[in-house]
Amino acid sequence: MVVLASVLLAIAVPVVAAYRGVSTLVAEQLDRSLADRADTVLTALDLGRAPTARPDTVEQLLDPDGTARPLTPGAAALPVSERAREVARAGRGAHQEDTELAGTPYGVLTRARPDGRGAVMVGQTYAGAEAVDDAFLRRVTWTSAAAAAGSALLSWLVLGRILRPVRRLAHTAEHITTTRDLATPLPAAGRDEVGRLTRAFESMVGALRRSREQQQRLVQDASHELRTPLTSVRGCAELLQRARGRLAPEDEEQILGTLVTETVALDELVGELVELATDQWTAEDPEPVDLPTVAGDSARRFRRRTGREITVTAEGPVPVLARPRALQRCVDNLVGNAVKFSPDGTPVEIRVTGARLAVRDHGPGIAPADRRAVFERFYRAVGTQSTPGSGLGLAIVHDLVAADHGSVFATAAPSGGAEVGFHLPEAPRNG
Structure with a gap:
């Protein structure tokens, strides 16, 4: 309906403009034709000849006293208005008006004769102009109706084809909503x-x-x-x-x-x-965060809590884009995990390199087969089942880092122990 209404509006605007333009053009043509016929009649009278009769015009003389005399014997007389009599009495000027003669519309031009002896009245029928006008309206009406019908049909076919995938998608969505079956296959996706x-x-x-x-x-x-x-x-x-x-x-x-x-x-x-x-940190917005600062805060807390030596080193650190409190929890979990698996009296080292943070312990290390699995929920490697903990600390680190579009890793330290940490995207630089 919207497309059809738009098409009808697009048709109606130029049609109305064209109709008005044609009407104006025809009216101007009729005015010129009346003026030319009046000039012809006046010239013929000056030469003492009767003007040649035309089937679409009626001419008559109008004396100063208002008496009308047809120039063509037997022709119908044009109605004489008061304005026409004034032109004839004054012997100067002209007056044009519309009238009817035997039920037919005419345009009448009254023009004073050059010698001042009354005026000449020339009437021309509008029947031809009205026929042109009616023919134009009929053709435009039929053309517009055909264009509107064609547009409606084409719109129905084209829009129906375009909306068919939408209807299929809506049907699938309703099916998923009703059945709660998230494995329901969706319609094939095109490129539009x-x-x-x-x-x-x-x-x-x-x-x-x-x-x-x-x-x-x-x-x-x-x-x-x-x-x-x-x-x-x-x-x-x-x-x-x-x-x-x-x-x-x-x-x-x-x-x-x-x-x-x-x-x-x-x-x-x-x-x-x-x-x-x-995930209580979902309400946080990512912002530029300084990794050495976060690592230093975590190290100070765990030193006071455990009495363990915890060092922080930084090499070319860059601000990262992350949620501050979530990032702090990640570092705390990594340090707590390292403290738990390091023997008493051994240090824990936090290294920041660019946008990478790694926590190194001096414990038994992580077997190659377990280095990806340690980030799964409740996973316990062989030999760690008796160690206190829930097996969720590194899983929380993985989920929080992944939410900030980062990645986690677990490797073996060169001189024993494990190195566990993450990479985060760099914060955009201003300017």
Whole structure:
């Protein structure tokens, strides 16, 4: 309907302009024809001859007293208006008006005779002009109607073909909404705007599908990880309930210690699960961040907390584009992980090189087969199952760095231990 209305408007504007132009042109032509006929009649009268009769004109003399005399015997008389009589009495000037003669419209020109003896009245029928006008209107009407019908048909065919992929995409979206089946295949995407929309929708559905899979995996992994400490806590609590004071003091102390340890582990695990599931830093906007400053803040906190020697070195550092609090959490997780796996008395080193930050420990290192898996949720390498922790620290680092379009890495340090860190995109330089 919009296209059809636009086509009709595009047709109507030039048609109206053309009709008005034709009407003006015909009117001007009639005026010139009347003036030429009046000149011809006056010239013939001056020469003492009767003007040659024309089928589309009527001529008559108008005396100063208002008497009208036809120049063609038997011809109908033109109506005489008061303005025409004034021209005849004065013997000068001219007057043009429209009138009707036997129901036919005429244009009448009254012009004074040069000798001052009255005036000549020349009437010319408008029937031919009206015929031209009617023929023009008929042809324009039929042409416009045909153009509008053709445009409507063409628009229906073309727009229907263009919108067909949109309707298929809408149908698929409704199916996905109803069935919750994110694996539903989408229509084939072309190279036009609809194809871009389809590819964008496909990317969105893919992201939703991956998010659902991650949520399901997180729930499954979390339930598995929670089962061990919960079982231990329940077992200790049931033992205390059954014993009811009959346990030896050292056994009771051991059970209570186990309860406290497992409760702390549960608290840490639940906190990290909530943090991983909610991503509390999504409201932050990325901004230029100085990596050595972030590394220094983390090092100072862990020195006070653990008493461990933690050094920070920087070589050609550049500002990175990241979320400040999320980046601080990444560095804290890396340093905490290094402290946990380093033997007592060994230092932890933080190195910043350009937009790269690496935390090096002096622990047992990471086997080549485990260097990618350590960033997965709840992953524990062989030999680390007894180490305290939830297995979520490096997974949080991976997710936060990936959200800022960076990448993580884990390698072996040259003289033993592991080096774990990340790369982040450089912040754009002003100017």
